[in-house]
Amino acid sequence: MSSVSIIASPVSATVPLSVALLQFNPTVGDLAGNARQIIEGSLQAYTEGARLIVTPELALCGYPPEDLLMRPAFLIACDAAVQDIARALAHLPDLHLVLGHPRAGQAEEIRTRSVSAPSLLNAASVLNAGQLIASYAKRELPNYQVFDERRYFVSGREAGLGAVVIDVGEWRVGLLICEDAWFDEPALSAKALGAQALVVINASPFHAGKRAEREASMAERARQTGLPLLYAHQVGGQDEVVFDGASFAVDAQGQVQARAPSFEAATLHVTLQPGGAVQGPIADHLSTEAEIWAALVCGVRDYIGKNGFPGIIIGLSGGIDSALVLAIAVDALGADKVRTVMMPSPYTADISWIDARDMADRLHVQHDEIAIAPMFDDFKASLAPLFAGRAEDTTEENIQARIRGTLLMALSNKMGAIVLTTGNKSELATGYCTLYGDMAGGFAVIKDLAKTLVYKLSRWRNEQAVAAGQVEPIPERIITRPPSAELRPDQTDQDSLPPYEVLDAILERYMEHDQSIEDIVAAGFKRADVDQVTRLIKVNEYKRRQAPVGVRITHRAFGRDWRYPITSKFRA
Numbered sequence: 001m002s003s004v005s006i007i008a009s010p011v012s013a014t015v016p017l018s019v020a021l022l023q024f025n026p027t028v029g030d031l032a033g034n035a036r037q038i039i040e041g042s043l044q045a046y047t048e049g050a051r052l053i054v055t056p057e058l059a060l061c062g063y064p065p066e067d068l069l070m071r072p073a074f075l076i077a078c079d080a081a082v083q084d085i086a087r088a089l090a091h092l093p094d095l096h097l098v099l100g101h102p103r104a105g106q107a108e109e110i111r112t113r114s115v116s117a118p119s120l121l122n123a124a125s126v127l128n129a130g131q132l133i134a135s136y137a138k139r140e141l142p143n144y145q146v147f148d149e150r151r152y153f154v155s156g157r158e159a160g161l162g163a164v165v166i167d168v169g170e171w172r173v174g175l176l177i178c179e180d181a182w183f184d185e186p187a188l189s190a191k192a193l194g195a196q197a198l199v200v201i202n203a204s205p206f207h208a209g210k211r212a213e214r215e216a217s218m219a220e221r222a223r224q225t226g227l228p229l230l231y232a233h234q235v236g237g238q239d240e241v242v243f244d245g246a247s248f249a250v251d252a253q254g255q256v257q258a259r260a261p262s263f264e265a266a267t268l269h270v271t272l273q274p275g276g277a278v279q280g281p282i283a284d285h286l287s288t289e290a291e292i293w294a295a296l297v298c299g300v301r302d303y304i305g306k307n308g309f310p311g312i313i314i315g316l317s318g319g320i321d322s323a324l325v326l327a328i329a330v331d332a333l334g335a336d337k338v339r340t341v342m343m344p345s346p347y348t349a350d351i352s353w354i355d356a357r358d359m360a361d362r363l364h365v366q367h368d369e370i371a372i373a374p375m376f377d378d379f380k381a382s383l384a385p386l387f388a389g390r391a392e393d394t395t396e397e398n399i400q401a402r403i404r405g406t407l408l409m410a411l412s413n414k415m416g417a418i419v420l421t422t423g424n425k426s427e428l429a430t431g432y433c434t435l436y437g438d439m440a441g442g443f444a445v446i447k448d449l450a451k452t453l454v455y456k457l458s459r460w461r462n463e464q465a466v467a468a469g470q471v472e473p474i475p476e477r478i479i480t481r482p483p484s485a486e487l488r489p490d491q492t493d494q495d496s497l498p499p500y501e502v503l504d505a506i507l508e509r510y511m512e513h514d515q516s517i518e519d520i521v522a523a524g525f526k527r528a529d530v531d532q533v534t535r536l537i538k539v540n541e542y543k544r545r546q547a548p549v550g551v552r553i554t555h556r557a558f559g560r561d562w563r564y565p566i567t568s569k570f571r572a
Contacts, residue, residue, distance in 0.1 A: 013170040013196060013274050019052045020045035021247045021268040023260045025236030027306050028062030029074075031081040035060065038099070039088045045267055046095050052168045053097045056203050056234035056243075057138075057178050058122065060085075060101035063203035063234060064241070069120060069152040075104040082125065082132065090130025096168045097127040098175065098232075100201045102153075103135055122153045124175045124201050126166050136164035138177035139186050146205055146241055146552070146560040163189035171196055171272065174227075178202040181221050181229070191225045197272055198227050203234040205241040206295050207555045208288055211262065214246075219254030226252050228278045235265055237302030240549040240559050242295045246285070251278045259283045263294040289460040292453075292553050293328070296445060299551035300332040303443050304418060311417040315408050315438070316340035316360065316367070318352030320478055322422040323359055324458050325445050327473045329420060335364040339417065342369045343404045345376060351477060358475045372403045379403070401437025409440055418442040421548055426451040426500060428547060428558055429507050430533065431540030439543070444550030448557040450504040455479065498529045506533045512556040516572055534571075541566045 026034040103123035122138035137156025141149040174190025235245035249258040258280025260268035270280040360367035419441035462472040509515040
């Protein structure tokens with residue numbers, strides 16, 4: 001086995017090469033299950049004519065495996081699974097499988113490795129005739145946004161390992177891993193070794209607009225090298241990140257000539273023709289709204305499914321946020337696995353009761369109602385001696401939210417179903433949410449959706465239903481009425497916050513694009529609004545640290561992307 005390169009013969013290919021990109025949904029740590037999917041997918045693709053089969057990045061263990069990579073037992077199990085796959089495909093000597101996996105070395109080396117000194121490689125290994133015949137190590141290790149690969153891996157460059165080009169029949173194929181293809185050197189090094197085509201294995205987390213960015217960057221790389229490029233991508237949800245699939249192939253001119261569907265498992269068959277032409281099916285790309293919706297549905301389905309929860313519980317208030325979460329949940333799991341609970345307080349408007357019941361009926365979910373007024377009165381009576389002489393304020397508002405959180409978590413404990421929280425990004429940013437109240441739950445579906453996007457997606461989902469001849473899932477009045485937490489008489493969100501159009505624009509500039517307060521004011525926003533929003537972002541970090549994980553759909557979400565200190569005096 002060569003760990004550096006296999007230099008192919010100089011003879012140009014005269015026959016086509018059939019390649020299968022296995023776009024599948026791995027589960028982190030399920031080595032046996034992931035290996036089974038790889039073996040079954042490879043055997044099926046082989047029967048359909050493929051002789052080069054490509055898996056996504058770290059497909060064997062799932063991405064991102066995080067600190068599992070620091071456990072010697074995990075690395076030993078990964079190496080054993082590589083051998084299992086090699087043996088399972090050994091009877092097909094003309095099949096080459098490019099496998100994404102962590103490459104650790106011999107078992108004794110793994111057991112004695114110090115976790116403080118990474119020596120692990122993020123590898124694309126080639127299995128053929130029961131042997132691991134070549135292995136490429138990722139050279140560019142991303143350490144931004146959700147990525148922290150330098151915590152775990154050493155670069156192939158730092159390890160002294162070069163480009164890898166393999167022979168597959170008459171074809172010479174250069175291997176790259178994800179971030180490598182965004183830089184010049186790795187692809188040019190493969191070409192220098194005689195590559196006639198580039199294969200890139202990837203696990204690139206989704207955010208809105210990412211597919212177009214990928215295709216544009218890979219098109220540039222293909223044009224730069226004059227080589228066709230095939231991009232195999234993961235699909236599925238893993239905690240707060242989702243992977244959108246949409247594997248693709250571009251020709252040497254950078255034109256997309258094949259594309260797999262987004263957000264579904266698929267095998268993309270691509271034919272490389274002599275001379276560099278590329279042929280394959282081209283799935284349509286999704287609109288921005290459709291992409292985000294699919295990401296949210298995928299994130300919910302895989303978080304609930306991969307973690308073994310039997311169903312979902314949602315506190316349904318009659319407001320826009322819980323309505324959107326309900327619509328996503330039903331699309332993800334079906335109505336039979338979703339249960340809603342309305343918990344009216346003395347300040348709940350009649351239309352909230354009516355609209356919540358209406359939506360539950362439209363989506364055919366089990367719906368229950370538990371009045372919290374008696375419990376609220378009991379809380380206030382118990383606390384009255386201690387609160388004597390103090391006026392009612394947000395304390396009483398938060399008590400209502402915490403009663404609801406307690407009821408939902410009790411149902412979750414008893415039924416085994418997971419509570420989906422309903423807070424959006426605008427609320428989490430400004431602290432317009434209650435610890436142990438509406439923040440109580442196991443998964444925060446819309447935590448990366450600004451309030452304005454909540455409205456936009458709600459309208460989009462209703463439009464899709466109408467276009468399909470179905471009833472709108474979200475009653476129109478829920479979308480058009482002013483948003484309110486309904487925790488005091490005649491309350492609206494804008495009693496405490498700037499209009500959401502203003503708040504969300506400031507949030508995007510400050511949080512997602514790191515603009516300074518002065519830059520945002522110079523862009524035309526009122527200083528009072530900018531000061532209020534940015535102050536709230538800073539002082540509510542302690543709340544966000546206690547929030548559940550949720551689906552990431554922007555390039556910077558609260559969670560892995562955002563690692564600010566709770567205790568900090570910096571205010572610019």
